[in-house]
Amino acid sequence: MAVDNALSSPLGPPACEKDAKALQFIEEMTRNTDSVQEDVLAKILTQNAEVEYLKRFDLDGATDRETFKSKIPMIRYEDLQPEIQRIANGDRSSILSTHPISEFLTSSGTSAGERKLMPTIKQELDRRQLLYSLLMPVMNLYVPGLDKGKGLYFLFVKSETRTPGGLFARPVLTSYYKSDHFKTRPYDPYNVYTSPNEAILCADSFQSMYTQMLCGLLEREQVLRVGAVFASGLLRAIRFLQLHWLGTF
Template structure:
């Protein structure tokens, strides 16, 4: 009874904080900027634009240029409102670390997720909510780290009430890893071949083997972790391509995208955790950074759908319902009017704080000549096309693209990784079906693209199907170049020749739309 009263008190206090933040969004934003300028006015960067005694909002907005290239407790409190008994179990969150880097000036730098996992705050609170030993998280060998975290998660399967990672791409990678190594995991459990194990557990090994030997892995998360309440992961933007896969393996377990965070700042939290993962909006938190919003025009109709920003930004309290913006942040850590590159749409307000939906990354486009296709447009086109595969039991598990200008005229090339819904087998590819997918993708593009195709200025779209695990190899490539596995975002449009070469090497089938468009 005392425990229930304490949980209720924590929830009520958390909601009071949330109400205070969102009801006083304007005042808190003003205080945030004032605190940033007070603390950092004497820095080398800001002193280029005004002296310390001129460090006010007007001087900041007039002189500092816009540059471009957590509240975890609150998010958890909102989620707890939707699910009971979360405090009676533990979380199986997959975290990964990576070596620190040094900037040219000698400062140590690392992705936020890697930095946070090394802090005393994380280490001291880890045992309260996460089952993975800190040694498995800090291991710099990602495969060893994932193996040991999965081993720990399976050993404590009856305690797990939440499964998650920062981004959905990590959970997708975990599924593939489990498919490849479940036999070895069972062997370790059966014979106690690990320091994590206190002794042999053949009964558990037999149970996991029985689950994993099933031809269909639909609902495998629920089978392996029977008390799981929800899956927690950011599923917006390029991560949305993994939603069908996670829903398949979750077997009806809610997929929750709790917060909108990046290395630059914590932006907001999802106040409707049970909403459709494709339709999530985030309520902005005014005390985490100073936010400005560049209005974005998204032209349609007779012109190519191209994202353009208008130079003059607006403050958080002045955004308009239904409008698009690119978010700009100023932080205590030393980012000043930094363009994050995310395009957002205002979908509503919670008290005086706006609720925004992630739309796409700014300037991520496929382009041949004057034709341009945005990330949002490409995503919608692929969503339309993959519906053709569903009656055949085929799933699209990952995709990317690039503009191929090696011949004249150039063409768009798509890479798709496919699997059967009820097994891990590579589907038998029917040329007519795949060509129909190509046609639907092209028909979903805008008027300008279709005009160029009809005029012969753009060649027929090409679809390359890659073998199982090709996109894991792509992730390995980017993490070897310094990307954090915890924060890895699959590229919607490839620019790296090396990355294109990796997917080309895994290609098992090529298909084209008709040479001419009607």
């Protein structure tokens, strides 16, 4: 597909117009990172000027970086834990955000042995999807023909809980896979998976792996690439195949 020169990227020739726009966005966001970050901070402070937490520090409407650094202290998770617990217990007032908290994202728990709760809003899913959409345009610069086959990607959900106030608490990828952003995503030839949504969303990790592996083997002639979000996931898939292929497939 011919791409307009106006959309060309310094990173290289894009594969299509959609890729060109994504690469242009990357270029714009990374060319002037200082001003971009200052603008993002100003938008966050303006939008959340009336939240309970920020009002404690008397910003008086200031949105510049220097005022923010001089008045807002460096904190740890434990410093915000009382506010987070209030939200988890059902307090819907503007404590940390003017937008309603839609759910909690959980940490892996590897640093302190206990999962931390990170409040998030529905609008964050849009930003997350935008970040995910930038992967293939960059890969297409270096590996041509990625739209000609399917991807055998091992994607999994993990367990989730509800807080006393009724909000979900779950890992970030589980949140994304269970959202409409993923389940009703538009067709994209660069992101066609062998695994159906039902296999990815299966809560039983063994059954999910079995089904995804089976679908990949059944469509092996179309598999162009193999992967997982984390390298450990791919290693787990290889080990699963070693342990079970003789008696199962």
